[in-house]
Amino acid sequence: MFNHGFGGDGDERVAAFVEPSAELLALWAADDARYEDSKFLAAEVAEFLEREAFFEALARSEHQDPRPCERMDLAPGSAALAGWADxxxxxxxxxxxxxxxxxxxxxxxxxxxxxxxxxxxxxxxxDAMNPDWPVAVSQPGIVGEEVAARLGTSRRAGRELVEAGLLFARQLMATGDALEVGDLDWGKAKIVVAALKDVPWQVA
Incomplete structure (x- = not known):
C-alpha cells in the first residue's frame, strides 16, 4: 500500500514535461466524471464485495478447481491471483x-x-539512502543507484523507479492504486508519470 503523505523530497527534476494527448485528456475527463457519479461509486462497492467474497471462498477451498471463477475478470492483482493463475x-x-x-x-x-x-x-x-554530502549535489539521495545496482539496470532506470514510487505515494496516488489492482499496466503508468510529474498536485 502506498504511503499517501505529502512533502518535498528535494530531488532535482531532470525530465521535460510531456504534454498529454487529446485522447489521454479525454480518458482522464471521462474517468473523473465516472467517479463523480454516485451510481458508479455504488457499483464499485458492490464489485469490491464480490471480489472479497471470491477470495474468501478461494481461501476456504480444500483443493484448486481447474476452472476459474466466472468473475475472475473482477479479481484485482494480488498474491492470491498470482497463485490461481500459476x-x-x-x-x-x-x-x-x-x-x-x-x-x-x-x-x-x-x-x-x-x-x-x-x-x-x-x-x-x-537514513542510509540520504547521506550528508560535504558539497551540494544534484541527486543527494542514493536510493536510485542502490536499486539500479541490485536490479542490474542503469542509474537512470533506477532513478526513474524512485521517481515513480515517490509520485505514486503523493500527487499521483490514484495512478499508483490503479496499477496495484491491475486496472493500469506499467507501460501506461509510465506515460501518466511522464505527463504529470511536473504538474502541481492540485492539478494532477
Whole structure:
C-alpha cells in the first residue's frame, strides 16, 4: 500500500514535461466524471464485495478447481491471483478462460510492480539512502543507484523507479492504486508519470 503523505523530497527534476494527448485528456475527463457519479461509486462497492467474497471462498477451498471463477475478470492483482493463475494448466483451459488467465498474469505483473515501487519509496526515506554530502549535489539521495545496482539496470532506470514510487505515494496516488489492482499496466503508468510529474498536485 502506498504511503499517501505529502512533502518535498528535494530531488532535482531532470525530465521535460510531456504534454498529454487529446485522447489521454479525454480518458482522464471521462474517468473523473465516472467517479463523480454516485451510481458508479455504488457499483464499485458492490464489485469490491464480490471480489472479497471470491477470495474468501478461494481461501476456504480444500483443493484448486481447474476452472476459474466466472468473475475472475473482477479479481484485482494480488498474491492470491498470482497463485490461481500459476496453478491452472493452460493446456486444459478453453479459449475464453485461457484469455482470462493471460489477463490475470498481466494484473499480477501490475500488482508486483506497484508493490516494488512502494518498497522503493520506503527505502528512499531511510537514513542510509540520504547521506550528508560535504558539497551540494544534484541527486543527494542514493536510493536510485542502490536499486539500479541490485536490479542490474542503469542509474537512470533506477532513478526513474524512485521517481515513480515517490509520485505514486503523493500527487499521483490514484495512478499508483490503479496499477496495484491491475486496472493500469506499467507501460501506461509510465506515460501518466511522464505527463504529470511536473504538474502541481492540485492539478494532477
Amino acid at each position: 496453478s491452472v494448466d493452460s493446456e486444459q483451459l478453453p479459449d475464453y478462460e485461457l484469455v482470462e488467465q493471460i489477463a490475470a498474469f498481466e494484473r499480477t505483473a501490475s500488482w508486483a510492480k506497484a508493490r516494488q515501487l512502494a518498497a522503493i519509496e520506503v527505502l528512499s526515506r531511510r
